[in-house]
Amino acid sequence: DADVTQTPRNRITKTGKRIMLECSQTKGHDRMYWYRQDPGLGLRLIYYSFDVKDINKGEISDGYSVSRQAQAKFSLSLESAIPNQTALYFCATSDFRAFAVSEQFFGPGTRLTVL
Amino acid sequence: QQQVKQSPQSLIVQKGGISIINCAYENTAFDYFPWYQQFPGKGPALLIAIRPDVSEKKEGRFTISFNKSAKQFSLHIMDSQPGDSATYFCAASQASSNTGKLIFGQGTTLQVKP
Numbered sequence: 423d424a425d426v427t428q429t430p431r432n433r434i435t436k437t438g439k440r441i442m443l444e445c446s447q448t449k450g451h452d453r454m455y456w457y458r459q460d461p462g463l464g465l466r467l468i469y470y471s472f473d474v475k476d477i478n479k480g481e482i483s484d485g486y487s488v489s490r491q492a493q494a495k496f497s498l499s500l501e502s503a504i505p506n507q508t509a510l511y512f513c514a515t516s517d518f519r520a521f522a523v524s525e526q527f528f529g530p531g532t533r534l535t536v537l
Numbered sequence: 538q539q540q541v542k543q544s545p546q547s548l549i550v551q552k553g554g555i556s557i558i559n560c561a562y563e564n565t566a567f568d569y570f571p572w573y574q575q576f577p578g579k580g581p582a583l584l585i586a587i588r589p590d591v592s593e594k595k596e597g598r599f600t601i602s603f604n605k606s607a608k609q610f611s612l613h614i615m616d617s618q619p620g621d622s623a624t625y626f627c628a629a630s631q632a633s634s635n636t637g638k639l640i641f642g643q644g645t646t647l648q649v650k651p
Contacts, residue, residue: 424625426580453637457641459644462546462643462644463643464543464626464641464642464643464644465639465641465644466641467638467639470637470638478636480638481545492570497611512580512581514580516637518635518637520565522569522632523569523571523630523632523635523637525571526583526637526639527582528580528581528582529580530578530579530580531578531579532578
């Protein structure tokens with residue numbers, strides 16, 4: 423079984439709809455991240471969480487919200503989807519190492535299309 | 538503001554050739570520079586990483602070259618194989634911040650022709 427899973431894998435929705443992307447991990451990591459990937463722009467951080475009570479905005483958080491329901495679950499919501507939120511979304515996890523950067527483990531991604 | 542700039546956006550190399558991808562960064566506080574590899578339909582995965590206390594790190598056919606004064610680093614893939622065809626992302630981070638955040642470059646799509 424995959425260590426980091428994302429559901430759904432593909433989603434087509436309409437402008438103005440609310441949508442939730444879910445991420446689960448079995449790696450036991452405290453840290454979880456949401457990224458979006460766009461051609462020519464790379465991976466950009468939307469939100470990140472150090473634990474259930476610690477959630478932080480990334481560089482492109484406008485139009486998104488998140489919920490850390492448990493150590494293993496981190497969901498991303500688009501309250502009112504718009505076409506420029508069409509992208510590939512990735513969840514990632516890492517453990518904590520003081521004054522070091524841990525490897526991030528990525529899920530398989532969710533391809534979201536907003537019509 | 539793009540803190541990590543990656544080039545080229547795409548690259549085609551013949552089998553057996555050398556693939557070179559370049560990245561430049563702005564923030565001198567960055568002290569960890571990984572490269573992630575992404576195959577179609579998959580999430581990125583860590584390939585190799587370097588700290589600025591060394592100028593080069595080699596793992597098999599993959600080498601990172603690091604130039605601290607120029608604020609540049611590059612990935613060299615020797616004897617490139619069709620199985621290396623993927624998207625490559627450079628990234629940078631500040632270990633002392635303890636956030637674990639990575640700033641990614643724009644990505645390079647590599648195609649290795651048989």
